[in-house]
Amino acid sequence: MSDNENDKNGVVVIRGVNQEGSRLRPGDWAERLGANLAHFGRDNRLCYDQAVQPCIIDGEKCLVVARGLADSNPEAYEFLMSFARSNDLKIRLDRRHGERALEPQ
8 A cells, every 4th residue: 555645635444354354353343443542522422533433334344544644643543554464454545535435334
């Protein structure tokens, strides 16, 4: 994956499947990682950071990470990317904007 300047506008999608096709366990891995940057709102409910959103894409657990996190919180970004690499997870860059932008579900 390229680290060029244009890529910083997109998101990185970390899929809950490794390169061999096995699903990552435990099943709540994306929520656990997302909770590291989350906070509790006024209603005492957990609010995920805009830059790190657990979601389901095509029936698969994923973690959507804003590329801008590499600048705003480089330690957190590197932790997430290191987690994905060490678990041999599939990673893809998504640069869609506007109506086509990837949204957490």
